[in-house]
Amino acid sequence: MTTLEFSYSLSQMTKSLKPFAMKLTKDTDDANDLLQETLMKAYNNRDKFSEGTNLKAWLYTIMKNTFITNYQRMVRRGTFIDTTDNLHFINSSDTRIENKAAGNFALKDINEAIDRLDEVYKTPFMMYFRGFKYHEIADRLEIPIGTVKNRIHIARKQLKEKLRTYRA
Structure with a gap:
């Protein structure tokens, strides 16, 4: 598959990827970012796509894995390590209190x-x-x-x- 054909195939898949991104992120801006990142990764790794296989499934897998990686990165940012002798992991987001x-x-x-x-x-x-x-x-x-x-x-x-x- 040529680069042009691959790019065209990617553009055809964006309509079906957008609802999946919304389902994962539950936010329009985050969904657009996830979609863009997914398409960028797919394009940069187009040589790894085997022609004749399911492009849609490949893109969904990239999107799901990208979302999981971003989520794990966000959770790690909210966690800090206590450097005392006990070395406890403390998640700073648990200290928030909401009164509804x-x-x-x-x-x-x-x-x-x-x-x-x-x-x-x-x-x-x-x-x-x-x-x-x-x-x-x-x-x-x-x-x-x-x-x-x-x-x-x-x-x-x-x-x-x-x-x-x-x-x-």
Whole structure:
């Protein structure tokens, strides 16, 4: 496989690698960094790829191993060694204490925002939130499934607007 063909194959794989990077990192910026690092490593090691084998699997393996290496490096940075006679390893991140106050405020605001929804939107939204499928909601409320989807969409949109202060 020529360098140009390999580069083209890599560019075709980025769409399927991005969701995997998001699943690993749970952050858009970190996922983009991981994807870029994976593609760079793959390109630099293209001579190690055996033509005829699964390029996608090879890239997923590179991404997974890169993520693990970066994670281990981050954990080591947060650990320091006590140089006294006992030589204890102490993880400095364990000393952080959270009181969950911010989460309690957010939950209170979310519940208030849901309570302020019109009943026509709140009922299908809460049924969907509790795990009902669209067709089950439509059957119980005796309305068309398209109406159910529309009302849930409107409820989400209104909640998003009411809770915009929590946008990241």
